[in-house]
Amino acid sequence: MSFLEYAPAPESRAILSLRDEYGLFIDGEFVDGRGTPFQSVSPASEERIATIANANAADVDDAVAAARRAHDRVWSRMTGRDRGKYLFRIARLVQERARELAVAESLDNGKPIKESRDVDVPLVAAWFFYYAGWADKLDYAGLGANPKALGVAAQVIPWNFPLLMLAWKIAPALAAGNTVVLKPAETTPLTALIFAEIVQQADLPPGVVNIITGAGDTGAALVGHDGVDKVAFTGSTAVGRAIAKQVAGTHKKVTLELGGKAANIVFDDAPIDQAIEGIVNGIFFNQGHVCCAGSRLLVQESIHDEVVERLKQRLSTLRLGDPLDKNTDIGAINSREQLERIRELSDAGVAEGAERWSAPCEIPENGFWYAPTIFTNVQTSNRIAREEIFGPVLSVLTFRTPQEAIAKANNTPYGLSAGIWTDKGSRILAVADQLRAGVVWANTFNRFDPSSPFGGYKESGYGREGGRHGLGAYLSPASVTSSGRTAPRAVEASSAASGDEKPSKRTRRPARPAKKGAAK
Amino acid sequence: MSRLAVPKTYKLFIGGAFPRSESGRTYEVRSADGGFLANAAKASRKDARDAVVAARGAVAGWAGATAYNRGQVLYRIAELLEGRRAQFTAEIEEAEGLTRAQAGAQVDEAIDRWVWYAGWADKFAQVAGNANPVAGPYFNISVPEPTGVVAIVAPQDSSLVGLVSAVAPALVAGNAVIVVASERFPLSAISLAEVLATSDVPKGVVNVLTGSPAEIAPWLASHSDVNALDLVGAGELDWVDLEIAAADTLKRVLRPEPGPDAAAPALDRIAAFTETKTVWHTKSLR
Numbered sequence: 001m002s003f004l005e006y007a008p009a010p011e012s013r014a015i016l017s018l019r020d021e022y023g024l025f026i027d028g029e030f031v032d033g034r035g036t037p038f039q040s041v042s043p044a045s046e047e048r049i050a051t052i053a054n055a056n057a058a059d060v061d062d063a064v065a066a067a068r069r070a071h072d073r074v075w076s077r078m079t080g081r082d083r084g085k086y087l088f089r090i091a092r093l094v095q096e097r098a099r100e101l102a103v104a105e106s107l108d109n110g111k112p113i114k115e116s117r118d119v120d121v122p123l124v125a126a127w128f129f130y131y132a133g134w135a136d137k138l139d140y141a142g143l144g145a146n147p148k149a150l151g152v153a154a155q156v157i158p159w160n161f162p163l164l165m166l167a168w169k170i171a172p173a174l175a176a177g178n179t180v181v182l183k184p185a186e187t188t189p190l191t192a193l194i195f196a197e198i199v200q201q202a203d204l205p206p207g208v209v210n211i212i213t214g215a216g217d218t219g220a221a222l223v224g225h226d227g228v229d230k231v232a233f234t235g236s237t238a239v240g241r242a243i244a245k246q247v248a249g250t251h252k253k254v255t256l257e258l259g260g261k262a263a264n265i266v267f268d269d270a271p272i273d274q275a276i277e278g279i280v281n282g283i284f285f286n287q288g289h290v291c292c293a294g295s296r297l298l299v300q301e302s303i304h305d306e307v308v309e310r311l312k313q314r315l316s317t318l319r320l321g322d323p324l325d326k327n328t329d330i331g332a333i334n335s336r337e338q339l340e341r342i343r344e345l346s347d348a349g350v351a352e353g354a355e356r357w358s359a360p361c362e363i364p365e366n367g368f369w370y371a372p373t374i375f376t377n378v379q380t381s382n383r384i385a386r387e388e389i390f391g392p393v394l395s396v397l398t399f400r401t402p403q404e405a406i407a408k409a410n411n412t413p414y415g416l417s418a419g420i421w422t423d424k425g426s427r428i429l430a431v432a433d434q435l436r437a438g439v440v441w442a443n444t445f446n447r448f449d450p451s452s453p454f455g456g457y458k459e460s461g462y463g464r465e466g467g468r469h470g471l472g473a474y475l476s477p478a479s480v481t482s483s484g485r486t487a488p489r490a491v492e493a494s495s496a497a498s499g500d501e502k503p504s505k506r507t508r509r510p511a512r513p514a515k516k517g518a519a520k
Numbered sequence: 521m522s523r524l525a526v527p528k529t530y531k532l533f534i535g536g537a538f539p540r541s542e543s544g545r546t547y548e549v550r551s552a553d554g555g556f557l558a559n560a561a562k563a564s565r566k567d568a569r570d571a572v573v574a575a576r577g578a579v580a581g582w583a584g585a586t587a588y589n590r591g592q593v594l595y596r597i598a599e600l601l602e603g604r605r606a607q608f609t610a611e612i613e614e615a616e617g618l619t620r621a622q623a624g625a626q627v628d629e630a631i632d633r634w635v636w637y638a639g640w641a642d643k644f645a646q647v648a649g650n651a652n653p654v655a656g657p658y659f660n661i662s663v664p665e666p667t668g669v670v671a672i673v674a675p676q677d678s679s680l681v682g683l684v685s686a687v688a689p690a691l692v693a694g695n696a697v698i699v700v701a702s703e704r705f706p707l708s709a710i711s712l713a714e715v716l717a718t719s720d721v722p723k724g725v726v727n728v729l730t731g732s733p734a735e736i737a738p739w740l741a742s743h744s745d746v747n748a749l750d751l752v753g754a755g756e757l758d759w760v761d762l763e764i765a766a767a768d769t770l771k772r773v774l775r776p777e778p779g780p781d782a783a784a785p786a787l788d789r790i791a792a793f794t795e796t797k798t799v800w801h802t803k804s805l806r
Contacts, residue, residue, distance in 0.1 A: 126655065142647070237770070244767030249760030256770065413769070415795075432799045443802040449654035453662045457795045458747070459770045464796050467652055467662065477788070 006319070009326040011113045015100045021051040022189070024059055024213060025196035027066035028206025033059050035214060040189055043110035044323050044332040044367040052189050055212035057221045060181075063210040064227040067152040067179040070207025075179050076149060078205075080136030087132030087174060089202040094125040094167075097198065101191055105163055106323040108190035110332030110368070111286050113324050123448055124167040130450035131171035134471050138176065141468055147475040149177030150253055151229030156219040156243075158235045159185035159334050160289040160390075166192050168465045169232050170209060171450075176474035178230065181210045183222055187335050189213040220246070228252060230474065234291070237388075237414070237459050255463025255473045257291065257455055259388040260416030263409035264294030264445065265431065267402075268303045270421035274443060276310050279394070282419055282445035284318065284372050287331055288392040289338075291460075292417035294445055295389055298405050301398045308376055308396060315359040315372045322364075330361075330392060333368040342370050342391035349375050349384035354395070380411060388414070402427065406434045415457030419445045438464070530706070532561045532730060533713035535574030536723020542566045547731065549707060552617020560706045562731035568698070568739045571727035575669045575696035576745050578724030583666045583694030585722075591641030594691060596719040598634035601627070604715060608708060612679045615705050630684040636785050637688040644692055644790050652798070659801040664794035666694035667772055668747035671740035673700050673733050675753040675782045679708035685783035686752050687726060689790045695748070698727045700737060702753070706730035733757055741765040748772040748793050752783050 021037070023030035033053030040049045055063070075083070094101065101124070102117040111120070139145050153173045157165035162184055173180050184192035192211050199209045212218060216239075223231050224246050231254045233243050240258040247254055264282050266275050282294030299307045323331035333339040350356050358371040370391055378385050378395040385395050399405040409418055418437040420428050428442045438456045441447060448454065453464040463473045530549075531538040540546075543564035549557045561567075582590070601608065605627050613623035645663050652660040670690045675682025683701060690697050701709030713728045729736055734757050741749055741762040749766045751759050755776035766773050774792055777783060 241767055241770060244770060245764045248763035248767060248773075258770070428801065432797075438795060438797060440797065440799045442800060444658070444800055447654070447656065447658065447800050449652065449656070449660070452652040452654050452660050452800075453650070453796050453798050455796065457667075457797075461770065462772055462795075468650055469662065469796055 006327045008322070010322060011103055011106070011117075011324045011326055013103060013107065013324065015103055016107070018050055018104070018190070021053075022193045022213070023053045024055050024063070025193065025199070025209070025211040026059070026063045027210065028200065028204075030196070033213070035059070035218070038186065038215075040108055040187065042107050042367070043187075043334050044364070046366050049108060049190060052213045055183075055214045055218045059212060060218065060221045060225055063181045063212050064152060064154075064222070064225050066207035067181050067210050068227055070205055071149070071151055071179040074205045075174075075208050076177055080138060080177075083174060083177065084132045084135030086202060086204050087128050087135060087171060090198060090204070091125050091128035091132060093198045093201055094121065094128060097194070098122070098125065101163060101194060103324065104194055105191050106331065109159065109162055109188050110323050110334050112328040112331045113326055114328070115286060120161055120164045123450070124163050127164075127167035127171045127450045131175040131471065134172070135175040138471075138475065141471050141475060143472060143475050143477045146478040148478060150474055150476060151178060152227060153178045153180045153230040153232060153474065154222045154225065154228040155180055155182040155232045156223060156235065157182065157184055159188040160286060160291070162188035163191035163195065165234050166195060168234070168470075172465070172470045173230075173232070173474045174208065176471055178474050179208045181212060181222055181228075183212050183214060183219050186213075186215045223247065230254075232473070233257070237461075240461055253473075253476075255455070255465070256461035257463070257465060258416075258459065258461035260291050260293070260414045260456065260460050261296055261386065261388055261412045262292055262294045262417040262419065262437065263296045263298050263435075264419035265399075265405045265409060265421065266297065266299045266303070266307060267422035267424070267427065268300040269423045271423060271443065272303075272306070272310070275421040276307070276314055278419065278421060278443070278445045279311060280314055280318075283394045284315075284330060284392050285446050287333055287370070289334060289390055290446065292439060292446065293390075294417070294419050295393070295395060296385060297394055297396045298399050298408055299396060300405075301400050304396070304398050308374065311374060311394075312357060312359075315374070318359060318361070318372055320361045320363070320369065320371060330372060333370050333391065336368055338390065339368040339370060342389060342393060345384060345387060345389050346373060346393055349378070349382060349395070352379070352382045352384070354378045354382055354384060380408060386412065402431060406431060410436045413459040416455075416460035417441070527558065530558050530560050530710045530730070532563055532567055533710065533717070533726070533728040534567065534571045535577070535727065536717060538713070538717075541731070542570070545731075549615070551614045557615065558707055560710070560730045563700075563729040563736055565736070565739045567729060568736050569743070571698040571729060572669060572740070572743050572745050574724035574727050575698050578696040578722055579666070579668055579694070581722055582691075582696055582725045585694070587642035587645065590692070590694060591638050593720045594634055594638035594641060594688065597715060597721065598631050598638065600715045600719045601631045601634065601712075604711075605631075608680060608711060611708050611711060615679055615707060626678065626681045630681045633681070633684050633785055634688055637692050637790070640692050640787075640790060644787070647787065648791055648794065648796075654800075657803045659803055660798065662796050662798040664693060664791065665797050667793045667795055668695060669698070669745060670695045670748045670750060670793050671698045671743070671746045672750040673737050673752065673754040673757070674702055674709070676702045676704065676733070676756065677780075678702065679705035680712065682753060682782060683709050683712065685785065686750055689786075690750065690793045691725065692790045693794045695793050696725050698729065698740060698746075700733045700740070701728055701730050703731070703733055737762055738765060741771070742768065744769050746771060750774045750792075752777050
């Protein structure tokens with residue numbers, strides 16, 4: 001036994017009391033789905049966890065109708081104070097059931113228990129606690145007095161942070177007075193369904209939160225549903241693009257939180273010990289299944305060899321294995337499909353001439369696994385330097401000057417996040433100013449907080465989640481035209497005149513115009 | 521004997537210059553009572569692309585200028601417009617068939633909107649930004665930054681005020697703009713370009729195209745180097761197709777706004793073309 005080998009320390013699964021089958025959560029109750037049910041499996045063992053209902057178009061109709069009723073009859077009429085109290089209740093219930101949720105998350109998703117226990121679930125509680133307090137303070141959200149909820153929100157979330165993404169979506173939506181229909185990812189529905197039980201325990205009015213499970217077609221039916229006023233999606237840029245097209249010409253408001261290819265820039269004066277830990281956290285946290293992962297390491301040429309050497313040493317100490325083991329650093333890849341994608345892109349890296357190095361670790365027999373991997377000698381044109389890999393694979397590139405680092409960092413259609421490692425404070429600020437990315441971490445990486453807006457530039461999507469900005473994504477000003485209230489006089493007069501005649505939601509939707517002849 | 525007037529040739533405004541359309545095309549602009557006013561340039565796909573190149577080149581400088589500086593430049597537009605009030609009033613009166621008072625009111629409104637937005641330049645970040653009280657030893661701050669290159673289909677039913685209402689807010693935070701002017705009333709747009717060209721607005725920050733929005737807008741909507749698309753005046757076009765085209769590069773899109781209230785002054789219009797950047801700084805005594 002080397003000093004790296006620890007005795008197994010598995011977190012007990014006894015805390016879970018899972019059902020064998022889960023239905024859809026619509027109008028406050030679990031109901032059968034009308035599509036063909038599917039299995040959720042543990043990616044670490046490929047064991048079946050439970051059978052999950054599959055929502056078809058009729059189920060989507062029911063869920064949206066329940067959300068609409070709940071919005072019109074209950075939630076939109078409730079005081080902000082009471083909405084807030086419900087959210088506070090949910091935050092507390094999440095805290096009370098934190099261990100259970102963490103175990104379920106690691107089981108279903110494959111992420112290490114130390115991450116689900118110490119990062120995901122605490123942040124879930126924090127998210128509800130934060131937005132609970134906003135519910136009766138919407139006048140301070142920056143949209144003027146009496147902002148209005150949008151109505152029914154369709155929310156589609158990914159498999160990388162199943163419960164956390166649920167919290168990012170549901171908490172601000174409910175605080176703002178919307179009701180929701182949320183679809184968790186096909187491979188990770190479990191914690192969302194336990195969350196449905198929490199919603200019941202909180203005695204939330206039926207229909208305020210509806211959770212429907214299924215695959216991409218369920219999501220598309222939800223996003224495209226006429227009864228939906230707001231679409232919030234986190235996932236791949238390809239699907240985000242499809243959603244943007246699907247909602248074109250409707251009245252729906254959209255926020256998209258999509259892919260990334262973040263640059264993590266390490267200058268030669270960086271605090272090297274922290275930087276190594278930060279690089280590891282940046283790309284190997286959650287097996288690299290992180291949209292804002294620091295998958296492109298830009299290291300100043302003079303320290304390249306030292307950084308790569310130390311990274312290899314550090315990666316050699318990471319423990320890959322059972323997600324429920326408290327000593328595990330690297331869990332399972334979420335699905336066979338994702339594993340294939342990582343392998344394919346990684347092989348392309350080798351084929352394009354980059355050098356691959358993988359940490360020497362034992363891969364379990366069952367389940368989906370990928371050893372932490374570094375590519376050196378990577379060219380900016382290589383696919384592994386351009387495409388989101390969404391796995392534990394780091395591409396190392398070099399730079400000489402800050403200008404070159406900035407240019408390389410920005411040389412991507414993505415713009416979600418970036419990292420800067422240097423001891424020089426003024427350089428941090430100047431570089432951060434020039435990075436075209438929505439979140440910049442200086443001498444840290446992958447930090448999240450409910451009070452801190454998160455979201456992308458360019459093709460990483462639009463809109464923000466977290467903070468006051470995240471609340472605004474679920475609100476509209478009291479009257480569309482009265483937003484000119486601070487404007488010059490003529491506008492004030494005209495907006496006052498039209499202010500009383502706010503068109504209804506249905507009539508406000510612009511109809512697709514008939515095709516005009518070539519306009520001269 | 522009365523003096524023979526000297527009419528103006530109206531051209532495009534791209535990269536600070538006034539070129540004719542590379543296509544060599546023009547179209548006739550007539551007054552409200554049907555009289556000939558001018559041959560306006562009919563911009564082509566190539567002109568639109570040239571305008572995008574000019575705008576892209578101007579973003580860094582304009583976004584990098586201090587907010588105080590941008591505010592002064594926008595205010596200077598108002599100053600110069602005020603000085604040319606009579607010219608714009610006459611132009612609008614003739615083109616739109618308004619009374620002199622109505623045309624003058626439109627010019628006044630346009631000037632006042634420049635003033636309103638000019639004042640926002642060095643305040644917007646304070647109102648839209650945040651210090652975030654995160655649960656950890658971090659200084660965490662969110663600030664708005666310009667989205668980049670914004671393509672605008674200006675409101676089609678006015679000469680000046682609609683155009684200004686769409687262009688000014690996009691400039692506040694530091695975006696560069698390509699605007700397709702009103703097809704029926706393009707002349708004031710080019711006259712405004714003359715004001716912009718002489719009011720310290722860096723070249724390329726505003727580019728004005730005249731011609732057919734139906735023809736030009738699709739090229740802007742699908743252009744990969746355009747970051748945002750304001751369809752405020754595109755209500756009569758196949759704007760859904762434009763929104764779909766814009767989705768290919770996930771452009772930020774503002775949908776059409778009908779009526780005289782279109783693009784009313786609002787903080788939202790500034791915010792629509794900004795991105796929130798959040799920066800986490802570690803705090804430590806070591």
